[in-house]
Amino acid sequence: xxxxxxxxxxxxxxxxxxxxxxxxxxxxxxxxxxxxxxxxxxxxxxxxxxxxxxxxxxxxxxxxxxxxxxxxxxxxxxxxxxxxxxxxxxxxxxxxxxxxxxxxxxxxxxxxxxxxxxxxxxxxxxxxxxxxxxxxxxx
DNA sequence: TAGGCCATCTGGTCCT
DNA sequence: AGGACCAGATGGCCTA
Numbered sequence: 001x002x003x004x005x006x007x008x009x010x011x012x013x014x015x016x017x018x019x020x021x022x023x024x025x026x027x028x029x030x031x032x033x034x035x036x037x038x039x040x041x042x043x044x045x046x047x048x049x050x051x052x053x054x055x056x057x058x059x060x061x062x063x064x065x066x067x068x069x070x071x072x073x074x075x076x077x078x079x080x081x082x083x084x085x086x087x088x089x090x091x092x093x094x095x096x097x098x099x100x101x102x103x104x105x106x107x108x109x110x111x112x113x114x115x116x117x118x119x120x121x122x123x124x125x126x127x128x129x130x131x132x133x134x135x136x137x138x139x
Numbered sequence: 140t141a142g143g144c145c146a147t148c149t150g151g152t153c154c155t
Numbered sequence: 156a157g158g159a160c161c162a163g164a165t166g167g168c169c170t171a
Contacts, residue, residue, distance in 0.1 A: 075151085081157085086148060088158070093146075117144060145168085153160075 077085075100118050107124045109116060116124065 075156090077150090082149080085150095085158085089149085089160090090147070092159075097145095119144085141171095143168105143170090145166105147165085147167105149162100149164085151161085151163105153158105155156105155158085 100121055103125055104116055104121050107116070107121065107128050109124070
């Protein structure tokens with residue numbers, strides 16, 4: 001059945017399935033893909049220097065908010081704040097990848113198979129949950 | 140070499 | 156005001 005993972009359109013099959021919980025973290029492995037973990041955790045936003053201000057371009061923003069219809073006010077952000085935001089984003093993506101790793105270890109795969117990609121992990125998890133649910137309901 | 144996957148940066152929006 | 160979340164863009168790496 002797990003051959004299905006790459007063949008089936010799972011979004012059609014279970015359009016509303018939510019696979020991952022909101023905030024899960026754990027350690028990682030992943031063949032060195034996220035190798036520089038210590039440096040990520042060591043990143044310190046507080047080392048950013050103030051005074052380094054620049055206004056982000058006002059030319060690229062659309063003038064109105066899509067959701068509220070009110071005119072947008074451009075958020076001025078310093079290069080220090082931008083750097084800090086980049087660091088937070090890297091940490092956020094890191095914890096997301098940790099969650100993927102954790103999920104990867106929960107879904108059944110053959111030992112010789114190469115590491116599942118994120119999309120493959122999600123699809124296989126959906127199939128696996130459906131499979132287990134089916135077993136439970138029919139016994 | 141094309142396509143898939145991923146990390147990172149970035150700006151917009153939502154939320155506290 | 157600022158952090159969290161999200162999606163688009165970009166570039167690097169790997170494999171068929």
